[in-house]
Amino acid sequence: MTIAWNQYDPAKFFDELYASKGTPRDSSKPLIDYLQQLSVDEVASRKAAADLTIREMGVSFTVYTEEGNIDRAWPFDIIPRTIDKKQWDVISQGLEQRLQALNLFIDDLYHDQKIIKDGIIPEFVLKQSKNYRKECEGFSPAFGVWAHICGTDLVRDTDGEFYVLEDNLRVPSGVSYMLENRSIMKRVLPEVFETIDIVPVNDYPEQLQKMLSSLSPRKDVRPTVVVLTPGIFNSAYFEHAFLAQQMGAELVEGSDLVVQDDDCVYMKTIAGLERVDVVYRRIDDLFLDPEVFNADSVLGVPGLMRAWRAGNVALANAPGAGVADDKVVYAYVPEVIKYYLDQEPIIPNVETYLCYEPKQCDYVLANLDKLVVKPANESGGYGMLVGPHSTKKEREAFAQLIKKDPRNYIAQPTLGLSTAPTLVGKEDLEPRHLDLRPFILQGQNSYVTKGGLTRVAMNKGSLVVNSSQGGGSKDTWIVDFEGATK
Amino acid sequence: MLSRVAERIYWSSRYIERVECTVRMLSIYDNLLFDLPRNVVLSWYNLIKINSLEKDFAERYTVQDERNVVKFMLGDDTNPSSVISSLHWLRENIRTTRDMMLEETWELTNELSIYVQENLKKGINRSQRHEFLNEIIKGCLQIQGLLYSNMPTDAPWLFLKLGRYLERADMTTRNLDAGVAAIMETKEDEFAVNSRQIILGNVLRSLNADQAYRRLTKAAVHSRDVMDFLVESPVLPRALNHCLANMIDSAEQLPCSEPLLQELYATREQVLNNANYDRIDNQFRDYLNDVQLALNHLHLTISATWFPQPE
Numbered sequence: 018m019t020i021a022w023n024q025y026d027p028a029k030f031f032d033e034l035y036a037s038k039g040t041p042r043d044s045s046k047p048l049i050d051y052l053q054q055l056s057v058d059e060v061a062s063r064k065a066a067a068d069l070t071i072r073e074m075g076v077s078f079t080v081y082t083e084e085g086n087i088d089r090a091w092p093f094d095i096i097p098r099t100i101d102k103k104q105w106d107v108i109s110q111g112l113e114q115r116l117q118a119l120n121l122f123i124d125d126l127y128h129d130q131k132i133i134k135d136g137i138i139p140e141f142v143l144k145q146s147k148n149y150r151k152e153c154e155g156f157s158p159a160f161g162v163w164a165h166i167c168g169t170d171l172v173r174d175t176d177g178e179f180y181v182l183e184d185n186l187r188v189p190s191g192v193s194y195m196l197e198n199r200s201i202m203k204r205v206l207p208e209v210f211e212t213i214d215i216v217p218v219n220d221y222p223e224q225l226q227k228m229l230s231s232l233s234p235r236k237d238v239r240p241t242v243v244v245l246t247p248g249i250f251n252s253a254y255f256e257h258a259f260l261a262q263q264m265g266a267e268l269v270e271g272s273d274l275v276v277q278d279d280d281c282v283y284m285k286t287i288a289g290l291e292r293v294d295v296v297y298r299r300i301d302d303l304f305l306d307p308e309v310f311n312a313d314s315v316l317g318v319p320g321l322m323r324a325w326r327a328g329n330v331a332l333a334n335a336p337g338a339g340v341a342d343d344k345v346v347y348a349y350v351p352e353v354i355k356y357y358l359d360q361e362p363i364i365p366n367v368e369t370y371l372c373y374e375p376k377q378c379d380y381v382l383a384n385l386d387k388l389v390v391k392p393a394n395e396s397g398g399y400g401m402l403v404g405p406h407s408t409k410k411e412r413e414a415f416a417q418l419i420k421k422d423p424r425n426y427i428a429q430p431t432l433g434l435s436t437a438p439t440l441v442g443k444e445d446l447e448p449r450h451l452d453l454r455p456f457i458l459q460g461q462n463s464y465v466t467k468g469g470l471t472r473v474a475m476n477k478g479s480l481v482v483n484s485s486q487g488g489g490s491k492d493t494w495i496v497d498f499e500g501a502t503k
Numbered sequence: 504m505l506s507r508v509a510e511r512i513y514w515s516s517r518y519i520e521r522v523e524c525t526v527r528m529l530s531i532y533d534n535l536l537f538d539l540p541r542n543v544v545l546s547w548y549n550l551i552k553i554n555s556l557e558k559d560f561a562e563r564y565t566v567q568d569e570r571n572v573v574k575f576m577l578g579d580d581t582n583p584s585s586v587i588s589s590l591h592w593l594r595e596n597i598r599t600t601r602d603m604m605l606e607e608t609w610e611l612t613n614e615l616s617i618y619v620q621e622n623l624k625k626g627i628n629r630s631q632r633h634e635f636l637n638e639i640i641k642g643c644l645q646i647q648g649l650l651y652s653n654m655p656t657d658a659p660w661l662f663l664k665l666g667r668y669l670e671r672a673d674m675t676t677r678n679l680d681a682g683v684a685a686i687m688e689t690k691e692d693e694f695a696v697n698s699r700q701i702i703l704g705n706v707l708r709s710l711n712a713d714q715a716y717r718r719l720t721k722a723a724v725h726s727r728d729v730m731d732f733l734v735e736s737p738v739l740p741r742a743l744n745h746c747l748a749n750m751i752d753s754a755e756q757l758p759c760s761e762p763l764l765q766e767l768y769a770t771r772e773q774v775l776n777n778a779n780y781d782r783i784d785n786q787f788r789d790y791l792n793d794v795q796l797a798l799n800h801l802h803l804t805i806s807a808t809w810f811p812q813p814e
Contacts, residue, residue, distance in 0.1 A: 075598070075613045249599060261602035268602040272811065273505050287509045287658060287809045288758035 018057045018444075022049055025438050025446045031177040032448060033098045033437040044101040044496050047213050051206075052096070057444045060095075064440060067095050067205045074197060075255070091194060092489030094439045095205055098451065098471045102216060102497040105468065108171070108179055111363030112455055113463040114354060116167050119184065119341045120459060121357040123163040126340060127153050137356050138349050141373075145424050146346070147394045148187070148339035150302060152309055156326060156335075159232050160461050163338040166225070166297075167457045168192070171364070171469075173435035180367045180432075182452065183347060187339040188299050192221060192456045193256035195470040196263075198492040214497040216467040221456070222263035225297075228460035229264075232331035233294040240294035242266040243284065245274070247300050247316045257299050266297070276320025280327040295331045296321075302336050344393040344427045345371060368430055372423040381428040382419065385412040388428040390419065403480060405431050434480055437491065439473060450474045452482050453493065468493035504658040508603050510810040511596040512659050515604070516666030518593035522586055523643040524674040528553070528681075529576060530636040531709040533629075538701050540694045547572040553681040554584055570627065578623045586639065587623070590616050603659045607649055615642035661753040665805060668753075672746035673798050675710060676791045679733060682706035683788050686726060703729045710741040726783040734778050743794065747771045750801070763804050770797045 023039040034045040041049040055063070071091055125131055126143060133140050143149055168189025170182040199218050203210060226242065233240030246257035248270050261268035273284050274293065283290035298305065304314040306321040324330045340346070346353075348369040354362045370377040370388070381388060390402040402415045419426045436448035455469030472482035475489040482488040532550060548567040551560045556575075559582055564571040579585045590612075597604055597612050618638060625635035654660045682702055689698045703724050707713035710733060719736070722728045736742035751767045754760040774797075777790055 072617060073610050073613045075609055244602075249595075258598065258601040262606065266602065267505055267508075268599075269505060270507070273507055285506045285811065287504050287506055 019053060019055065020057060020060060020444050020446055022053045022438075022446065025448075027436055027438075027448050029175065030433050030448060030450075031173055031175050031435040033100070033173075033435055033451070034096075035438065042099075043498070045099040048097065048099060048209060048494075051209050051212070060440070061443050063205050064095050067093055067201050070201050070204055071197075074200070091197075091484075092475055093198065093201065094449075094473060094475075094489060094491045095202070096438055096440060097202060097492040097494045098437045098453075099494045099496050100468065102495050103499070105495045108364060108455075109465040111179075112169055112457045112465050113459075114358065114360060114363055115169065115181065115184070115350065116164065116457045116459050116463065118354040118357050119167070119186065119350070120162045120164055122353045123338055123341050124157075124161045125357075127156060127163075127337060132353070132356055135356070137352050138346075141424070142343075142345055142349075143340070146340050146343050148302070148337070148342060150337035150340070152322060152326075153335070153337035158335045159234075159331060160459075162459050163335040164341065165228060165232070165333040165335075165459055167459070168454050169457060171453045171455065172367070172432055174367075175433035175435075177435070179364055181347075181350070181364050182367055183344065184342060184350070185454075186334060186342040187301060188253075188334070189454075189456065190253040190256050190299075191454050191470040191472075192466065193259040194490055195456075195466065195468070195493070196221060196259075198470070198490060202492040213494075216495040216497055218467050221466055222260060224458055224464045225260065226264040226266070228458045228462075228464070229266075229295045229297055229331075229333055231460045232333060234328055234331060235292075235294055238294075241284075241292065242295040242297065243269045243274075243293050245269055245271070245296050245298040245300055245318075247271075247304070251299070253299065260297075271300070271314075271316045271318050274318040274321070276318060276324050280320070280324050280329050282318070282321065282324045282330045293330060295333065297333050302339060305332075305336060342394075344369075344391055345373075345424065348427060367432065370428040372419050372426040372428065378419065378423055381426075382416055384428075385415060387431060389431050390415055390426055390428045393425045393427060403431065406480075431480075434474075437471075437473070439475070439491075447477065449477070450480050450482070451491065468495045504603070504662075506809055506811045508600050509658065509662045510806070511600045512603060513662045513666040513805070513810075515593055515596040515600065516663040517670040518589045518596065519643055519646055520667050520670040520674070521584065522589045522593065523640060523647075524671070524678075525554075525576060525584065525586055525589070526636050526639045526643075527709050527711075528678065529573065530633065530640075531705050533632060533636075534708075535701065535705045538705075539698060549681055549684060550576060552684070553677045556582065556584060559583070573632075574627055577626045587619060590619055605649060605653055608646060611642070611646045611649060615639070615646070618642060658757065661757050662809075664753040665750055668746040668749045669798060669802060669805075671741055672743050672750075673795060675733065675741050675743055675746065676795050676798070678706055678709050679730065680788055680791045682729075683783055683791070686783060687785075699726065700724050706733070710739075712739055712741060715739055727780045730778070730783060730787070731780045735775060743774050744771070747774065757809070759808055763801070763808055766801060766804050770794075770801060773797060 025035055026038040027035050034041060036042045071093060122132065132138050133143060164186040166189060168185040168191060171179050172182045173179055195218060229242045230240050244257050244261040244266050246254060246268060258268055267284065269284055275283050275285065277283060282293040284293050300316050303310045304316045306317050306319060307314045308319045309322040322336065325332050348371055351362045351366055354360060370381050372378045372381055386404045388404045392400045402411060434450040434452065436450055438446045439449040441447045451471050451473045453469050453471050456466045458464040471491045471493045473489045473491055474480055474482045476487050479487065528550060532547065547569045550572055551557055560575055563575065563581060575582050575585065577586050580587055582588060594612050594616050597609050601609055622635055625631035650663060685702045686699050689695050703726055704713060707716050707729060712733060716732055720728055720732055734743050737744050737748060739745055747767060747770060751764065754763050754767060774794055779786065
C-alpha cells in the first residue's frame with residue numbers, strides 16, 4: 018500500500034509542491050516520483066527515524082508554561098519543501114538589496130536623519146520607536162553596517178508571489194534548525210540526495226564566522242569571537258550552543274565577561290583574563306549593559322556599551338539596529354530602498370495599513386474581521402489578531418487597543434499563505450500553511466542562506482507558524498535543474 | 504578556555520565516571536549474591552553505606568531490601584548519586600559545553616539517557632538486570648572511547664582527565680571500603696576463607712582488575728596483596744596511585760597549577776606511605792576515609808584555582 022500522492026489536493030491555495038490536484042510542479046516532480054514508490058510502512062519508518070534522530074541530536078526548543086519550562090522536541094515533517102534555484106536566485110538578490118537599504122537607513126537615523134529631513138518618513142515614527150537608542154547616535158560601526166544578521170520572513174500568497182512579511186533585525190533565531198533539518202533529511206531520505214541536485218546549506222556557520230571576524234577592531238591578531246547567550250533557560254539556547262560549536266567560538270554568558278578600566282572586554286578563562294574582539298550577542302538591547310539600559314539585568318555585561326562606543330569591541334547586531342524592525346518602518350521599506358539605492362524593490366511588501374493615518378485607521382476598524390492586526394514591536398506571533406479566526410469580543414478589544422495607541426498598530430490583509438503536503442497520522446497527506454525565513458548576513462559583503470527555515474502551521478487551517486504556538490518545520494530544498502544532473 | 508566551561512567539563516567527566524562505577528558496583532553485587540554461602544549475610548544496603556547515602560535513603564524508604572536499594576541507586580531522581588540523576592547532570596553539562604566537546608558526545612549522551620529512561624524497569628527486575636546494566640556500561644565506554652580517540656589534548660581534555668581520575672579514585676576507595684566491610688562481616692568459621700576469596704574477587708572485578716591482578720602479581724587472592732595492588736599499582740587504571748599520577752600529569756600542563764600540584768604530591772605520599780596492608784580491619788577503613796577526605800580537598804583546590812568564584 019502506498020500513500021495517495023496523486024489524490025493530494027491543495028484546493029484554492031498556492032501549493033509549493035503541487036500545481037493542481039495530483040499534479041506535482043516541475044521542481045518537486047523527482048521528489049514526488051521517489052516518495053510514491055515508498056509503502057505506507059516505509060514512510061512511517063522514515064518518519065520514526067526522523068523523530069528518533071531529532072531526540073538523539075537533542076534538537077529542542079524551550080516552551081514557557083505555567084508548570085515551568087518544557088524542553089520540547091522539534092516538530093518536523095519529513096516531506097521537504099522545494100524551490101527552483103532560478104527563482105531563488107532572484108529572491109536572494111532581493112534580500113541582499115533589502116538589508117543593504119535597511120543598514121543605510123539605520124546609519125542615517127543615527128547620524129544626519131536625511132530621510133526624515135527629505136520628508137520620506139515622518140519624524141514621529143522615529144520619535145516613538147521603542148527600539149530607537151539615543152545612546153547610539155553618532156556612532157559609526159565597521160562598514161556602516163548595524164544589522165549584520167537578519168532573518169526576513171517571506172510568504173507566498175494565493176498568486177504564488179513571494180512577499181516580505183517582516184524583517185527581524187534584533188536577534189533573529191532559527192538558522193540552527195535550518196541546518197539540523199538538512200542533517201535529519203540526509204539520514205532519512207539519503208537516496209534522494211543522489212539523484213536530485215539540492216543546493217547545500219552548511220556553509221552558513223563559516224560565512225557567519227568570517228563575517229563576525231571581519232568586524233574585529235584589532236587587525237593585527239586573529240580575533241576572539243564569542244556568542245553571548247542569556248543562558249540555558251532561553252528558548253534559543255540550543256541554537257546559541259550549536260552556532261558557537263559550528264564556528265569554533267566560545268559560548269559565553271554575561272558573567273563570563275568583564276569590562277576593565279581600559280574599556281576593553283575580557284573573558285574569564287582558566288589562565289586569567291583574555292581580550293574579546295567580537296561579540297555575537299543573542300541578548301536584547303535592553304539587557305546588554307546594566308550601566309546603560311535595564312539596571313537590573315543580570316544577563317548583560319556592565320560597561321559593554323562603553324567598550325563598544327570606544328571602538329574596542331564589535332557587537333553584532335549593533336545596539337539600536339532594531340529601530341528598523343518596527344512594523345511601521347516596515348511599511349516604508351519600499352521607499353527606503355528607492356531613497357538610498359535608487360532601485361525598485363525586488364521583493365514586494367505585503368500591503369500594510371498604518372493605523373496612525375486616520376483614513377487607513379478607519380478602514381482597519383471597519384474591516385477587522387478580514388485583516389491581520391499586529392503590534393509594531395512584538396515578535397514571535399504574540400499579541401496579534403487574525404481577523405477571520407477571531408471572535409467579536411477579541412475584535413472589540415483590539416479596536417480599543419488601536420484607538421488608544423494607533424502608532425503601535427499595523428494591519429494587513431489576511432493572506433492565503435501557500436501550502437505544502439504534510440504527513441498527517443500514518444498515511445494521510447494534507448495541505449498545511451507555511452512561510453520561509455531566510456537569513457541574510459552583511460559585513461563587508463553580503464550572503465544569503467540557500468533557502469532558509471520553512472516553518473509550518475501543523476494544525477489544520479492554522480496560519481500561525483511560530484514554534485511557541487504549534488508550529489513545526491520542513492527542510493527547504495533549493496533544487497538546481499540546470500546544474501549537472503547526477 | 505572559560506572558567507565556567509572548564510568547571511562543566513570537569514563535572515561532565517565526573518558524572519560519566521560516576522554512572523559507570525555505580526553500574527559496575529550494582530552488577531558486581533548482583534553476582535556476589537549468587538556466589539556467597541548462604542550463612543554469609545551480605546546486605547544490599549551496604550551499597551547505600553559505601554556511597555554515604557544513608558540519610559537520603561532513609562528519607563525515601565524504610566525497608567532496606569534489594570528492590571529498594573536498586574531502585575534508589577538506578578532510577579531515583581531524588582538521589583543525587585543515582586544513575587538517572589548523574590545522567591541528567593551529565594546531559595546538562597554537555598549541553599552547556601557543546602562548543603568545547605566533540606559534537607558526537609552530545610548525541611551519544613542523549614542516546615544513553617533515552618535508553619536508561621525507557622528501560623528502567625529492566626534494571627529493577629532481576630531477570631533482565633544484567634543486560635540492562637551492561638548496556639549502560641557500553642554506553643559509557645562509547646562516550647569515553649570517543650573522547651579518548653578524538654579529543655585534542657589541550658585544556659578541555661586536561662579538565663576531563665582531572666574530573667575522571669578524581670571521581671575514579673574516590674570510587675576506588677569506596678569499593679575497597681565495601682570490600683573491607685564485607686570481609687569484616689564474615690564469621691570466623693569453616694566458610695570464612697572461601698567467603699573472603701569471593702568478596703575480594705568481586706572487589707577486583709568491580710574495578711576491572713581481576714585479570715590484571717593475576718597477570719601482574721602472579722599471587723593468589725589474599726586481602727593483603729589485593730589491597731596493595733589496588734592502592735599502589737602504577738599501571739592499573741583504577742588504582743589510587745595511577746589515578747593520582749594522571750591528575751599530576753594533567754595539572755602540570757595547566758596554568759596556575761602550582762598549589763594544586765603541591766597538594767597532589769602530598770596526597771600521593773599519604774596514599775603510598777600510610778597504608779598498612781597487614782591489618783585489613785577498621786584501621787584500614789580509617790585510612791581509606793582519610794584518603795577520601797584528601798580527595799575532597801583536592802576538588803576544593805581545583806575549584807578555587809580555575810572555576811568561577813561566587814562574587
